[in-house]
Amino acid sequence: MVTGETGDGRGPGWCGGFGRLWSAAVLSAFGDGLRTSALPLLAASLTDRPFLIASVTACGYLPWILFGLLGGALADRVDQRRALWAVDAVRGALLACFAVAVAFGHASIGLLLALAFTLTMLQTLFDNAATALLPALVGPGALGAANARLLTGQRLASGLLGGPVLPLLLTAGAAAPFAADAATFLGAAALVASLRLRQPERAPRPAGSTLRREIADGLRTLGRDRLLRALCTATALCNVGMGALVATLVVLVTDGLHAGSTGYAAATVAYTLGSLAGGPSAGWIAGRLGRMRAVLLAGTVQIAALVVMGTVRSLTAxxxxxxxxxxxxxxxxxxxxxxxxxxxxxxxxxxxxxxYRTLAVAGAPLGALLGGAAATAWGPGGPALLTAAFFVLSVAALIPGRRLDVPVVGPDAATVAAPAAD
Structure with missing residues (x-):
């Protein structure tokens, strides 16, 4: 397989393994955008109890807290390429069955909760395996560009394409978005299955090794690396704040600015467009400052943006x-x-x-509760200012690792899968 990657900081080639992985990720993200928009609508049509409707979204967080560490341990044990396509095939089959249930009027809140929980539980294995697989497809110098292209493509597909297509699909019936999502999962599975990688030579696990010990090894490695420890702490603090902001943004727009649903749509589109611009910008900023200082800059600028959100009463601002x-x-x-x-x-x-992911995401549900309390106590702008405070703590947590901007643990050549020639 010819991937076109280089070790000098240039981007990965589109032909070959990275192009297929990117296409699979973007296709799957498009389906995710359809599903995440359609599930709350379907839930609202099945019940008028806000707690049950919100529980569908909560099921997107809970499996990461319960199974995130297990998913990472399994990702290190198995063939990551096979894990990716197998998980996508299972998710596609589940969604196809769910679409049939919706089409024939057998959907229920209990079924929605079970589906959301199961899909996210499978995602804990998928996301960790995908993170571990990428270095086998691109050279070390192309990792930054590869991550930027993956994240930008996923945001474009889920944020700008999935949402607008949903109303068109709903004209064909409530089951159509879920059938389309099933098709994207199956298409992504086929793309990943077509990857050709030489099997890595894995070091044999020590006698008596268990999943619990292997999970502990991952936690210890994270804890011993000062830079990764600082990043994890900072991201966890950010996510507490993000939970507060996301849960109450609609209150800020509709009650604080009186901008209604149109204003809320404009706010979410602005965030998505900014994210798309951030993909190409990430490499340029990191190339001039280093990645760790790029993170510090990002957090500092975000604090200023949050202060504007919380204090300036203008939809334009x-x-x-x-x-x-x-x-x-x-x-x-x-x-x-x-x-x-x-x-x-x-x-x-x-x-x-x-x-890293499990510890980072654990604070988001708490943040959502704090955001509701802040909006009640301080008004619609309160949650944005609360989020700014958490980001200040986050930036402070990054300072000890600001000078550790070079890899200290390189991939072991004996354990990294090398691309095979087509």
Whole structure:
């Protein structure tokens, strides 16, 4: 397989393995955009109880807290390519069955909750395996560009394409978005299955090794690396704030600015457009500052944007602040993902990635509750200012690792899968 990657900082080639992985990720993200928009609508048509409707979204967080570490350990044990296409095939089959149930009027809130929980549980294995597989497809110098292209493509597909297509599909019936999502999963599975990689030579696991010990190894590796530890702490604090902001953004737009649903749509589109601009910007900023300083810059600029959101009562100011916030959020995500891949031992990358993700996402539900309390106590702008405070703590947590901007643990050549020639 010819991937066209280089070790000098240039981007990965589109032909070959990376192009197929990118296409699979974007196709799947398009389906995800359809499903995540359609599920709340379907839930609202089945019940008028807000708690049950919100529980469908909550099921997108809970499996990461319960199974995220296990997913990372499994990702390091199995053939990552096979894990990716197998998980997508299972998810496609589940959604196809669910679409049939919806079409014949057998959908229920219980079935929605079970579907959302199961899909996210499978995603814990998929996401960690994908993170661990990428370094086998592109050279070390192309990791940053590869992550930027993947994240930008996924945001474009889910944020700008999936949402507008949903109303068109709904004209064909409530089951249509889920049938389309099933098709995207199956198409993505076929693309990943077509990848040709030489099998990595995995070091045999020590006698008596268990999943619990392997998970502990990943946590210890994360904890011992000062830069990764700082990034994880900072991201966890950010996600508490993000939980507060996301849960109450509609309150800020509709009650604080009296902009209605049109204003809310404008705010979310501005955030998405900013994120898309952040993909190409991430490499340029990291090339001049280094990845760790790029993360510091992103967090600092986001604090300023949050202060504008919380204090300036103008829809124009809010959309501009959200665009900047989204741009710097993408710079943050690209840089942190690349640093995790660069600094983790290849045989531990799935576990380190899962430990990072699980610890980082755990605070989001708490943040949502804090956001509701802040809006009640301080008004619609309160949650944005609360989020700014958490971002200040996040930037402070990054300072100890600001000088550790080079990989200290390179992939072991004996454990990284090398691309095979087509």
């Amino acid at each position: 809010l959309t501009a602040a959200l665009a900047v916030f989204g741009l710097m959020g993408m710079v943050w995500n690209v840089s942190t993902t690349t640093l995790i891949q660069q600094r983790s031992p290849a045989g531990l990358l799935g576990r380190v990635s899962s430990a």
